[in-house]
Amino acid sequence: MSKQKYVYNTHSLQFERFKPNFKHYFVRSMGYVCAIVFTSLVLVVVFETYFPSQKQQSMARELDQMKYHYMMLTDQVDMMNKDLESVQDKDASVYRFILGIDPLDESMWEAGVGGTERYQNLVKYSNTGELLIQTQQKVDQLDRRIQIQMASLDSLESQASCREEMMAAIPSIKPVRLDYLKRNINALSGFGLRLHPVHKVKKLHQGIDFTAPVGTDIQATGNGVVTSVRRSRIGYGKHVVIDHGYNYESLYAHMSKIDVKVGDVVTKGQRIGEVGNTGTSTAPHLHYEVRKKGSPVDPIIYCMDDLSPEEYQLLVDRASFENQSFE
Numbered sequence: 490m491s492k493q494k495y496v497y498n499t500h501s502l503q504f505e506r507f508k509p510n511f512k513h514y515f516v517r518s519m520g521y522v523c524a525i526v527f528t529s530l531v532l533v534v535v536f537e538t539y540f541p542s543q544k545q546q547s548m549a550r551e552l553d554q555m556k557y558h559y560m561m562l563t564d565q566v567d568m569m570n571k572d573l574e575s576v577q578d579k580d581a582s583v584y585r586f587i588l589g590i591d592p593l594d595e596s597m598w599e600a601g602v603g604g605t606e607r608y609q610n611l612v613k614y615s616n617t618g619e620l621l622i623q624t625q626q627k628v629d630q631l632d633r634r635i636q637i638q639m640a641s642l643d644s645l646e647s648q649a650s651c652r653e654e655m656m657a658a659i660p661s662i663k664p665v666r667l668d669y670l671k672r673n674i675n676a677l678s679g680f681g682l683r684l685h686p687v688h689k690v691k692k693l694h695q696g697i698d699f700t701a702p703v704g705t706d707i708q709a710t711g712n713g714v715v716t717s718v719r720r721s722r723i724g725y726g727k728h729v730v731i732d733h734g735y736n737y738e739s740l741y742a743h744m745s746k747i748d749v750k751v752g753d754v755v756t757k758g759q760r761i762g763e764v765g766n767t768g769t770s771t772a773p774h775l776h777y778e779v780r781k782k783g784s785p786v787d788p789i790i791y792c793m794d795d796l797s798p799e800e801y802q803l804l805v806d807r808a809s810f811e812n813q814s815f816e
Contacts, residue, residue, distance in 0.1 A: 559624075566627050573634055580641055657757055658733040660710035660791040664741055664777045665699045665764065695785035696740070696778035697792070703745050703773045705764040709755040710739050710779075710791065718751050725776065726768020729761055738783075742776035743767050 495504045537545065709731055716738075717730035725742035729749060732738050745765025755761060766773045779788040 570631055655735050658712045658735055659737055660739050660779050662710050663792045664707055664710050665701050665775055696776050697788045698774045698776050700774045701764045703765055706760050707741055707762045709759045709761050711757050715749045715751055715753045721768055724768050736782045738780040740778040743770045
């Protein structure tokens with residue numbers, strides 16, 4: 490026997506049998522449906538959380554691997570930054586120091602890249618946006634520093650090329666091809682006040698006299714252009730002047746033979762003639778001068794090829810000894 494439900498009627502003041510209508514059945518049905526839906530959702534969440542599908546497990550593993558590789562990439566970016574800092578230090582303290590160039594301003598390396606609008610497309614990711622922005626900023630900063638370093642190295646390469654040309658041009662080797670100094674270091678008259686062999690008075694000797702047999706090869710001491718070739722019976726006799734650029738000139742006097750002419754481009758070590766005894770000279774030798782900005786300077790500091798420190802010091806000592814010049 491079904492259980493009857495009664496309700497109190499306030500108008501008739503009596504209990505009457507309850508007769509459910511359509512609204513009542515609808516509300517009750519919707520309650521059941523909501524309960525079933527809610528329960529189903531809870532079961533789905535629980536099932537997916539504690540009993541993930543094979544596809545979900547695969548995606549979870551892939552996500553973990555992506556996190557691992559992301560951390561590795563981040564570490565690599567940091568290491569590349571440190572390596573680049575080492576290159577920057579060498580750029581400033583070694584390369585630029587050697588070439589005599591001021592280091593780049595520190596602010597250039599630390600300057601930012603663009604503005605915040607560059608990362609607007611990453612802001613929309615609420616969970617990972619900030620992390621992605623930080624990483625992108627690191628990469629952009631690294632890229633900028635690399636670009637600056639590349640430009641700096643290009644500049645250094647250009648400067649080094651110019652410096653290489655300058656080093657090849659500045660006189661830096663002995664003008665006499667025969668290695669005569671090592672066998673007879675005493676036969677040398679250096680720069681400074683020397684007794685003139687003809688006039689027998691002390692005069693400023695503007696170069697170095699290298700004694701060598703007539704016909705000994707004479708070589709250009711640096712790259713340059715022949716600007717003067719003269720043949721005289723007095724003074725320098727047969728002599729050649731080479732303009733090396735960079736405010737340097739060299740002169741080769743008392744030659745017996747000249748192999749070049751005005752306008753010839755010569756290279757360091759190239760034969761330009763032979764040792765002789767022409768002009769005002771008392772013995773076969775080469776009178777060699779180096780001029781900087783038009784003024785004679787001591788050539789001894791430009792004759793360092795193939796000499797040990799001891800031999801070079803002996804050369805300096807003999808060149809500074811006040812003897813008689815050969816002209």
